Amino acid sequence: MSGLLYLIPAALLLGLLGLAAFLWALRSGQFDDLDGAAERILYDDEDR
Amino acid sequence: MNARLADQAERNARAPGVAEGLQPYIEAVDGISRLNLLVDGMHCGGCVNRIETALAKEIGVVEARANLTTRRLSLAWRDDENDAGHLMAAAERLGFHVVPFDPEKLLGGDKEAEKELLRSLAVAGFAAANVMLLSVAVWAGHFQDMGPATRGLMHWVSTLIALPAIAYAGIPFFRSALNALRGGGLNMDVPISLAVILSAGMSLFETYRGGEHAYFDSAVTLLFFLLIGRYLDRRARGRARSAVENLTALAARAVTVIEENGATRSVSIDAIKPGTVVLVAPGDRIPVDGEVVEGATDLDTSLITGESAPESVSAGDRVFAGMVNLTGSLRVAVKAVGEGTLLAEIARLMEAAESRKSRRVSLADRIVRIYAPAVHLAALLTFVAWMLFTDISWQVALTYAIAVLIVTCPCALALAVPVVQVVASGSLMRKGVLLKSGLALEQLAEVDTFVFDKTGTLTLGRPELVVDGSWNKDDLRQAAILASASRHPLARALAAMSPGSRTASGVEEVPGSGLRLDTSIGERRLGSRAWCVVEDEDASIDPELWFARAGHDPVRFRFRDQLRDDTAETLQSLQKRGYAVELLSGDRPDAVAYVAKALGIEVWQAAQTPTDKTAYLEGLREAGRKTCMVGDGLNDAPALAAASVSMSPATAADVSQITADIIFQGDRLSGVALAADTARRAHRLVRQNFALAFGYNLLTVPLAMAGLVTPLIAAIAMSASSIAVVLNALRLGWRR
Numbered sequence: 001m002s003g004l005l006y007l008i009p010a011a012l013l014l015g016l017l018g019l020a021a022f023l024w025a026l027r028s029g030q031f032d033d034l035d036g037a038a039e040r041i042l043y044d045d046e047d048r
Numbered sequence: 049m050n051a052r053l054a055d056q057a058e059r060n061a062r063a064p065g066v067a068e069g070l071q072p073y074i075e076a077v078d079g080i081s082r083l084n085l086l087v088d089g090m091h092c093g094g095c096v097n098r099i100e101t102a103l104a105k106e107i108g109v110v111e112a113r114a115n116l117t118t119r120r121l122s123l124a125w126r127d128d129e130n131d132a133g134h135l136m137a138a139a140e141r142l143g144f145h146v147v148p149f150d151p152e153k154l155l156g157g158d159k160e161a162e163k164e165l166l167r168s169l170a171v172a173g174f175a176a177a178n179v180m181l182l183s184v185a186v187w188a189g190h191f192q193d194m195g196p197a198t199r200g201l202m203h204w205v206s207t208l209i210a211l212p213a214i215a216y217a218g219i220p221f222f223r224s225a226l227n228a229l230r231g232g233g234l235n236m237d238v239p240i241s242l243a244v245i246l247s248a249g250m251s252l253f254e255t256y257r258g259g260e261h262a263y264f265d266s267a268v269t270l271l272f273f274l275l276i277g278r279y280l281d282r283r284a285r286g287r288a289r290s291a292v293e294n295l296t297a298l299a300a301r302a303v304t305v306i307e308e309n310g311a312t313r314s315v316s317i318d319a320i321k322p323g324t325v326v327l328v329a330p331g332d333r334i335p336v337d338g339e340v341v342e343g344a345t346d347l348d349t350s351l352i353t354g355e356s357a358p359e360s361v362s363a364g365d366r367v368f369a370g371m372v373n374l375t376g377s378l379r380v381a382v383k384a385v386g387e388g389t390l391l392a393e394i395a396r397l398m399e400a401a402e403s404r405k406s407r408r409v410s411l412a413d414r415i416v417r418i419y420a421p422a423v424h425l426a427a428l429l430t431f432v433a434w435m436l437f438t439d440i441s442w443q444v445a446l447t448y449a450i451a452v453l454i455v456t457c458p459c460a461l462a463l464a465v466p467v468v469q470v471v472a473s474g475s476l477m478r479k480g481v482l483l484k485s486g487l488a489l490e491q492l493a494e495v496d497t498f499v500f501d502k503t504g505t506l507t508l509g510r511p512e513l514v515v516d517g518s519w520n521k522d523d524l525r526q527a528a529i530l531a532s533a534s535r536h537p538l539a540r541a542l543a544a545m546s547p548g549s550r551t552a553s554g555v556e557e558v559p560g561s562g563l564r565l566d567t568s569i570g571e572r573r574l575g576s577r578a579w580c581v582v583e584d585e586d587a588s589i590d591p592e593l594w595f596a597r598a599g600h601d602p603v604r605f606r607f608r609d610q611l612r613d614d615t616a617e618t619l620q621s622l623q624k625r626g627y628a629v630e631l632l633s634g635d636r637p638d639a640v641a642y643v644a645k646a647l648g649i650e651v652w653q654a655a656q657t658p659t660d661k662t663a664y665l666e667g668l669r670e671a672g673r674k675t676c677m678v679g680d681g682l683n684d685a686p687a688l689a690a691a692s693v694s695m696s697p698a699t700a701a702d703v704s705q706i707t708a709d710i711i712f713q714g715d716r717l718s719g720v721a722l723a724a725d726t727a728r729r730a731h732r733l734v735r736q737n738f739a740l741a742f743g744y745n746l747l748t749v750p751l752a753m754a755g756l757v758t759p760l761i762a763a764i765a766m767s768a769s770s771i772a773v774v775l776n777a778l779r780l781g782w783r784r
Contacts, residue, residue, distance in 0.1 A: 004198070008205055012178060019174040026166055036116030039093025 073148035074132055080110060083132055085121045088145040090114065098142055106130060106138055121146065165279045168217040172272040175213030176265070179206050183265040187760050196258060203255040203262045210264040214248050217271050220278065235413055236462050239420045244271060247454045250447065261759050263454055266766060273770050277466040303335045304328075306379060320385045328378045330535055334371045337384040340364060344559040345376035346536055358537060358591075360560035360576075375536050376559030411490050412465045415738065419461065427452040430753045444755075452752040455762050456745055460769040464737035467777040472730040475780065480713035481723050488709035491693040492724060493731030494674050498622055499665065499687075501679035502633035502643055505697060506615050508715065509680070511537055511591055511607035513545045519595075519603040527595040527605065530555055530563045530574040538593050538607055539563070539574070562593075570598030590639075611643070618717040619647055622724065628673075632661055634683050661687035678720055680704055695720060726780070733780055737773045744769035 025031065075082045090096065096114045099121060103112035108129025114121045123135060132148075139146045182202045189199055218241065225237035244267050251262035304327040305315045312327060317335055320326065325341060328334050334347075344362035349371050358374055361367060367380060369389040431449035434440060469486035476483055483489060500506055519527075528546035531539040533555035556564045562575010573580050573596045580594035580602045596602040619629055631652035633640045640654035653664060665687050668675050677684070677691035680700035688694035688707045696708035705711055712719030748765050751757050 004201070008182075011181065012205075012209070015174050015178050019170055022170045023167060026163060026170070031166065033115040033117045036093065036096055036114065039116065040096065042093055043097040 076127060079127055080124055081127050081132070083123045083135075084149055085123065085136070085139070085146040086149050087114065087119050087121050087139070088147070090116065090119050090121075090144060092116075095144070099139060099144060102142055103135060103138060106135055109135070120149075162279070162282050165220060165275060165282060168220060169272070169275040169279055171213050172217035172268060172275050175209050175217070176268045176272040178209050179265045179268050182206050183262075183759070183763070186262075190260075190760075199260070200255070200258055203251075203264075206262060206264040207252060207255050210268050211248060211252070213268055214244060214271065217268075217275065218244055221271075221274070234417055234420050236416050239416065239423060239456075240270075240274065240462060242424075243267075243453050243456075246450050250450045254447075263759050263762065266454055266759060266762050269763070270766065274462055277463050277470075280466070280470040317385070320382055322382050322384060322388075324382045326380050326382060328373045328380055330373055330375055330377055332373055334367050334369055334373060334378075334380065335385075336380065336382045337366075337368050337389040338380040338382045339366055340378055341381045342379040343376050345378055346374045346560060348372040348374055348537070362560055375534060375557060411734065412462075415461070423453065423456045426456070426749060426753065433753075434755070448752070448755040451755070451757045451762070452749060455748040455752045455757055455765060460741035460744055460766075460773045461738070463770055463773050464741055465734055467774050468730050468733045468737065468780065471777050471780045472726050476723060476726055479719070479722060481719045482711040482713070483723075484709050484711070488693050489727045489730055490734075491674070491709070492676060492727035495627070495676040495693060495724070495727075497628040497630065497668060497673045497675045498720070498724075499630045499632050499668070499675055499677045499691065500619075500649075501677075501681060501684045501687075502631060502635055502640060503609060504680040504699065505678055505684075506619075506631070506643065506647070506717070507609040507611050509609065509699065511541045512610045513541055514590065514606040514608050516606055519605055523595060523600075523603045524605075526572070526597065527574050527593075527603075530565050530572060530595075531593075533557065534563055538591055538605075541607055542574075542593060542605060572597045611646070612715060612717045614716050614718050616647055618721045619649070621721050623648075625724070627724070632656055632664060632677075632679075632687070634661075634681070658683045658686050662690045665690040676724075695723065729780060733777055737776055740772050740776060741769060744772075 030037075073083055087095075087099065090099065093116065096116050099114050100112050103109055103121075103123065106125075108126040109123070110126065111122065111124040121139075123132075125135065136146050136148075182205055186194070186199055186202050188194075189202075221237045221241050221244070224235065225241040228235040228238055247263040247267045251264050251267070254260075254262050303315050303317050303320055305313050305320070306325045306327050307313060320336060326336060326338075330345070340361055340363050342363060344360070346358040346360050347367065349359050349368075361378075366383075367378075369385075427449045430452050431445050434445035434448055435442065438445075465486070469483075469489060472489055473483040473486070503509055524542070524546050528543050529550065529552050532543040532551045534540070534557055552565055552567075554565060558564065558575075558579070562573055562579035565572045574593060577592070577594055580596035582594055582596075582602050582604075591607045593605045593607070594602050595605065623629055628651070629649055631640065631644050631647075631649045633643075633652070633654055634656050635654060637654035640652055644650075644652040653660075656664065661684065665675055665677060669690070669692070675691040675693075677688050677694045678696070679685075679688055679694070680697050681704065684696075685704045685707045688696065688704055693710070694708045695710040695712060696704045698705070698711055698713040700708070700711075710723055712723070744765065748757065748762075751761070
């Protein structure tokens with residue numbers, strides 16, 4: 001049972017990392033244009 | 049000079065003024081200017097790429113980023129190297145119409161609310177997953193001799209995760225519940241907030257005294273499920289609304305003022321005073337009420353009167369804001385702007401009708417008014433009964449009472465409506481019907497009468513040439529040569545019937561009368577009866593053009609505003625489903641009678657002003673009828689607001705689109721029948737969902753009152769009922 005003492009914090013930490021990553025993505029505007037991002041990848045941008 | 053060239057010159061003269069009107073939209077910081085633009089005509093990734101690439105190549109541009117979802121473009125450039133007018137012109141050259149907008153005014157708050165929900169959703173999701181992980185261990189421990197110390201640890205860790213998560217993710221519900229209570233009412237969020245807070249509180253107490261059962265998992269998964277419903281609902285509505293807002297903003301224009309020295313200047317509409325003289329070029333919408341001081345033209349008055357045939361005006365005639373100038377350029381002395389215009393009068397009528405409409409209450413809120421007191425009473429009864437008839441301690445009796453509140457927590461009930469609305473609005477949107485609010489769907493399901501406007505709704509709102517044998521192919525070809533030089537809708541319709549006809553040079557347009565061309569074999573005229581000197585007094589209900597040339601009798605081209613392809617079919621299918629169908633038009637009685645007869649509509653009214661239309665709908669309402677008004681013109685807007693629910697085609701006037709609850713796109717009317725159908729099916733599903741939710745409560749409430757519900761049973765029962773409700777809602781998308 002003593003394994004719980006580090007397994008639970010480890011699980012929580014991983015979960016928190018995921019949450020933080022999502023909140024960062026949201027803040028940096030990655031969810032603003034879901035339609036455009038899907039199509040944007042089809043075009044080269046080397047000539048810009 | 050050729051009429052067209054004159055127009056072109058006039059447009060060119062205005063071009064430099066455009067940049068002046070832009071100033072309020074530009075935000076300049078540290079030498080970098082920013083401008084937000086709406087882009088009309090951007091539909092795919094290719095368009096995004098073309099715009100971004102082309103603008104990025106312009107000198108001084110530091111950022112050009114287009115958003116395909118909202119059809120908006122954000123531009124940033126170094127002030128000293130380029131200017132806004134130049135960049136907008138670059139976008140226009142690619143074939144996209146761009147209009148500046150103020151991001152604060154469009155959707156500002158809405159976007160923020162959507163993000164808040166998404167953040168809450170993420171936090172609730174994180175907490176739900178982790179608390180559930182710990183709860184499963186505790187549940188398994190009940191059967192495998194988990195020691196009280198380990199269980200206590202699990203509960204304490206759950207507490208640490210759940211309490212902050214509830215405090216954060218519950219805010220949208222708590223806030224709304226508090227607002228409702230302050231207003232002296234109840235909404236769905238009151239029982240939700242109460243259940244979440246009580247279950248968290250009781251679990252904390254149980255954890256503190258080392259008890260066996262904690263309901264943290266119920267509280268956070270409940271929040272998680274509800275937030276999913278809320279977020280989907282908000283997103284679907286936000287999209288429909290932003291589409292409509294974009295359309296509105298695209299129409300906003302600056303006004304060209306003529307100063308006393310004859311110079312022209314582009315000015316914002318807010319700065320115009322009565323007495324000013326403004327220039328209205330052909331193709332522009334008249335921005336003010338006023339009197340024509342110079343020029344003659346044909347006006348498209350359909351926005352104000354619903355009349356399809358253009359009206360001729362010349363110096364001394366009154367014109368009203370909202371009419372579209374078709375042929376010649378006009379100088380108009382301003383009599384009224386803003387609040388003083390006929391347009392504003394219509395808007396006031398509309399507001400009055402809207403305020404009556406805002407008293408509508410959604411089905412879910414009506415149910416919760418009965419449901420919430422019943423549940424709270426059941427919990428109280430449980431507590432009192434256990435205290436009176438048994439000798440258990442008050443703490444245990446309270447536990448049972450709270451368990452009643454937790455299992456009755458209206459998870460399924462709160463999901464019953466939004467899930468169906470999300471599925472319904474999604475499936476309608478894919479078919480080109482935009483729902484602006486979920487409430488519209490509920491109202492539409494109860495409608496028994498459809499009232500249609502004629503011009504632009506049942507018809508396409510543009511005239512087409514009638515093939516009636518009074519003219520031959522050669523007449524058409526010769527007339528089209530003149531017609532293709534004009535902007536007049538009848539001339540355009542004529543030219544469209546003879547594709548590939550060349551335009552002769554030297555066609556002269558006399559606004560309000562017709563076209564003239566001198567050829568080697570004599571003069572040719574195309575235009576009104578008087579213009580072609582026809583003495584025949586045969587009255588016609590349809591708009592007409594006459595064509596006269598030397599050596600031939602004048603011939604008549606008749607036009608008719610054609611019905612949409614599927615108008616008859618749609619009206620029939622509505623009537624077959626038991627809806628009453630009526631016609632309410634501002635057009636001339638003979639024209640309306642003709643259409644009503646052709647479509648088999650028995651109840652019709654003609655020559656209706658906006659006030660008449662509103663009064664007519666109020667009359668229907670007082671007679672106990674639930675009406676759906678379908679209309680497109682500005683003259684319909686007050687009537688749209690007065691009806692229980694309203695629809696507009698996407699070609700409608702901006703005001704009508706804002707007023708209407710539902711917008712249908714494309715040239716077909718079938719969207720109306722489709723929306724009515726979907727609304728009825730959605731209504732049926734909502735009722736089934738309520739039945740499911742109530743059935744679940746009938747089953748679990750007695751168990752809870754008997755003190756038999758443990759967190760495991762609560763978790764299973766609550767998830768099962770929520771999933772049943774969601775699956776039932778998805779059936780709406782499966783059929784067809």
